[in-house]
Amino acid sequence: MSKELAVDPVVLREEVKSKYRDVAFNPRGEYHFHTGRPLAKRLGYDSTLVDSMPDAAVESFAGVANPFSLRSLEQGERVVDAGSGAGFDCFVAARQVGAQGRVVGIDMLPEMLEKSRKTAELMGLKNVEFREGLLEQIPVEDRWADVVISNGVINLCGDKKRVFAELWRVLRPGGKLQFGDIANGKPVPESAIRNIDLWTA
């Protein structure tokens, strides 16, 4: 592990997998964060769009903000969702970019990938695909994306410098990065930063 990193990224990744595997299988469970339709409403997503989606598309949503609130996507854009979970933001993106656009969701959890692929099929979406991968090594070619979105995932990565380098790599020049994430207004003690249990608690 690099001396610059507060926690071991591999250990952290396993903790995150464990937590979000639960969200995939048991989306209505009790977590330290909100999920599903109530969360989408809280974060200001387009209610007409969300209401039109099947439960499977929304129930495991666990984002922290709305990546579309500062800029809506344009028809025909190519989009990468870094950490797509059960696919909710990909489904929103798919509606915004239309049939000529394309959305690629990246997630490390096979359970989330299986769920998102099934839901895309249920919704009849032909412009969305899901690939297994890490944000530190995104399985997308250089400069492919017009837009990269993400929601509540970068903060769960141990090596953020490497993640941002990857987001930069997959974006075309002039491309947009629009993502939701958390930030703390008060300093977190060093001991808490190094306590891996607190990263997902």
Added chain:
Amino acid sequence: MLVDTGFVDVQISRPHDTFGEARGEKKARLFDVYGYTFLARKPE
């Protein structure tokens, strides 16, 4: 880190009370944690 990577035209949304009334609210309040939307551009 966005600027360090090379992104420009960085915008940040108003804070979302992401964890309000959730079980994790106590810890979130302790460190003043909120959700934000970030928008940035990779230069041409």
